[in-house]
Amino acid sequence: MTYKQMAIFLIICGVQILLGNWVGAQHGLTVWGAEGAASAAALFQDAIPGILVLLAIIAGGVFIHYIIPWKGLPAVAYIVTLGCLVTVPGFPGAEQLTAWVSKINFVGLCTPILAYAGLAVGKDIGILKKQGWRIVLVGLFVFVGTFVGSAVIAELVLRAMK
């Protein structure tokens, strides 16, 4: 994917996230209530700086990935690290940046992302049928094992640390 294509799609995606965030913040259907209109407009405006900050972090991460000759890490690794760095208490402007991005609900952010993933998933169903139900079952057990295994160790270590 070229950087231009990436930029175009990030803007499309950003608009979807803004709209989803706005509808979600109004707690479902109350968004259409008359008294909600003014606060809805304010919410929408509040979220815009947050999206711009996220876009800037993404651009920064992609740029770092571009200038570093070693390509062992994917761009998302730099994006997440940069996002972390600029909001660590003590970084210049960290508080303001945190305040802006906190207007973007992090669970709501996933709604459009999973919509795209859902639209794409149909092409995998054929593979799944071919592989058979046994592997699907093993897969589900694997997810249980990973979750429970990690949770048990984390719990025991947290208790030992107290």
Next chain:
Amino acid sequence: MNIVDRALKNWKLHVLALVLTVIAELIGTISFDVGPAKLVMIPLLYSFIFGALCGIPALKLLTHDDMVETSSLVSVTFFFLMARYGTLVGPSFWKVVQSAPALILQEFGNIGTVFFGIPIAVLLGLKREAVGAAFSNAREPNVAIVGEKYGMDTPEGIGVMGVYVTGTVFGALFCSFLSSFIASTMSSADGTAFFSPQALAMACGTGSASMMSASLAPLTEMYPAIKDELAALASASNMCSGLDGVYMCVFLSLPISEWLVRLCGVKDAPSRPTGSASVEASN
């Protein structure tokens, strides 16, 4: 015109994604009791399910080309999520550092899947497929490891691809229900149940951003007072899994899987990628 250009110009996809997002957010979070457990349904699950339903051939809404074009975009949508997760870890950075021993050691829990998964896989009648299927949760880096070590057209390759696809199709849904179930029946913030919400949050990060979000969301619904801390721990754990996952697999979980699968009675020799097999034959 390349596939990404076609995908970008395919307005049907973007309008559909937007409509699904708005519908999902309008429905909002629903939680209901199932016996002793509490199930939390979140908008990201609806948008995923509705999106998948759009792909039903009888509806004639999406063609196979549409789906292939969409999948060329999916990886970039995660950029937003990763940026936001970074900004979640930042403000709680020192708190996360304090939990570092638990965060690092719980990574070994990912090996739990081996002891659990391999015997079950063999019981279900899989042979060498079991190694590929159960040595990890089969995210992209793990698929790459199997491809390099065994080749993709081998039983091991079939196993890892099977679980990879299972993850993309059912992963978010399943992990969300799993975490809802465990959190509502076996966790409490005051120490009266076995799991603390912090430990469960760390377990959410297994190297897949969508599965992490889906399993984290029920936790933040149940413990709204500490939701930022939980999100920071989950994201940090997911970052750790991304960094150490490959080493963990190559040095620990794959060798253990190989040993365990033989112990379970599968005597077939490990497959070799086609290239290296021919080299050996000529020696």
